[in-house]
Amino acid sequence: MDLDWSDEDEAFRRDARGWLEDNMPQRPLPSGDTRHGFAAHLEWEHRLFEDRWAVVSWPEEFGGRGASLWQWLIFEEEYYRAGGPQRVTQNGIFLLAPTIFEFGTPAQQARILPRMAAAQDLWCQGWSEPGAGSDLAAISSKAERTEVGWRLTGQKTWTTRGAFCTHLFGLFRSDPHATRHQGLTYFLVPLDAAGVTVRGFGRLDGDEGFAEVFLDGVEVEDDAVLGGVDSGWSVAMATTGSERGLTLRSPGRFLAVADRLLALYRQKSVDGPVPDATLRDRVVRGWMDAAAYRLFTLQTVTAIVGGARPGPESSLNKIWWSELDIRLHEAALALQGEEAEVDDSWMRGFEFSLSGPIYAGTNEIQRNIAAERLLGLPRG
Numbered sequence: 001m002d003l004d005w006s007d008e009d010e011a012f013r014r015d016a017r018g019w020l021e022d023n024m025p026q027r028p029l030p031s032g033d034t035r036h037g038f039a040a041h042l043e044w045e046h047r048l049f050e051d052r053w054a055v056v057s058w059p060e061e062f063g064g065r066g067a068s069l070w071q072w073l074i075f076e077e078e079y080y081r082a083g084g085p086q087r088v089t090q091n092g093i094f095l096l097a098p099t100i101f102e103f104g105t106p107a108q109q110a111r112i113l114p115r116m117a118a119a120q121d122l123w124c125q126g127w128s129e130p131g132a133g134s135d136l137a138a139i140s141s142k143a144e145r146t147e148v149g150w151r152l153t154g155q156k157t158w159t160t161r162g163a164f165c166t167h168l169f170g171l172f173r174s175d176p177h178a179t180r181h182q183g184l185t186y187f188l189v190p191l192d193a194a195g196v197t198v199r200g201f202g203r204l205d206g207d208e209g210f211a212e213v214f215l216d217g218v219e220v221e222d223d224a225v226l227g228g229v230d231s232g233w234s235v236a237m238a239t240t241g242s243e244r245g246l247t248l249r250s251p252g253r254f255l256a257v258a259d260r261l262l263a264l265y266r267q268k269s270v271d272g273p274v275p276d277a278t279l280r281d282r283v284v285r286g287w288m289d290a291a292a293y294r295l296f297t298l299q300t301v302t303a304i305v306g307g308a309r310p311g312p313e314s315s316l317n318k319i320w321w322s323e324l325d326i327r328l329h330e331a332a333l334a335l336q337g338e339e340a341e342v343d344d345s346w347m348r349g350f351e352f353s354l355s356g357p358i359y360a361g362t363n364e365i366q367r368n369i370a371a372e373r374l375l376g377l378p379r380g
Helices: 007-023 035-050 069-081 090-103 106-117 232-244 251-269 278-305 313-341 344-353 363-374
Strands: 123-126 142-145 149-159 167-173 184-190 196-200 211-221
Touching: 007 069, 069 251, 069 278, 090 106, 090 123, 090 232, 123 149, 123 211, 142 167, 149 167, 149 184, 167 232, 184 211, 184 232, 232 313, 251 278, 251 313, 278 313, 313 344, 313 363
Parallel strands: 123 167
Antiparallel strands: 142 149, 149 211, 167 184, 196 211
């Protein structure tokens, strides 16, 4: 693995850094999981798209720059170094889009990707269902054949930002007689279709973006199927691989948090030694673990560029970044002490980090995958 950036990559970094310095919002945006915050984030996403920074690695015909995966990593590093806002389009751009590039027809790609890049169509993920949280193969929402397409019925829950989105992607059981991982089809569903009801609900922190989505005989055409009828499991695994692996949580996100943690430690040290001597080790470990995650990602990109496909290693990746996020924020709260209760600059990040071991497949499930598919251990 070559750790030296090319002259072209360094020029890309300078361009990205310069644009971000000139265009970054001057004040932190409100939470993208609130209605007014989501609208503010969309204004930012539109600015990114207008100057072709929204999807840098996509082909130009879809709104990108045709940048390499290496340059995408560079942009992510610069984005978070500059304090870039969370991307409210991430479920579409970082999760669904790689799946459309792999499984979508040319017509689907031409119809969906440009509008996704421009933040005109906003996508949420329809995985979880009542009684089928982390067990994706246990879903019961169904798809029935009609003369002109499909009729969808069921309920999706814990749909992140579903209250604000325009479209949903998810799995539906198209063959009720097939075994658990068979007979599933991956559908792309407009949320303004007849028979769709979106019911938002608030979280304990007051944010309102989560939603339940009810589908009561929703009619869609055949071009709403992504990747083939009854082939949804393999298509969904490609999406979850993106969610757990390369695209959803880039190293730049955690490198920026680790740098903030170091700055906080130095700030607290100005007034004298930090009372808890173990905090120094926790801060150093957090910085080292963030750097290790970056190196692991560089190794992953090296393999992908060489023709490999992401595999069960993405489960290890997901365990690492989700638990790293908690450790970084716990160290910051310990450094702040009682101040953390009145200064939410770290507290909200800590609260969100606690969800990391749950979303994208619980870490208990990811450990099972790693044990069985990477270590070859028998099923428990």
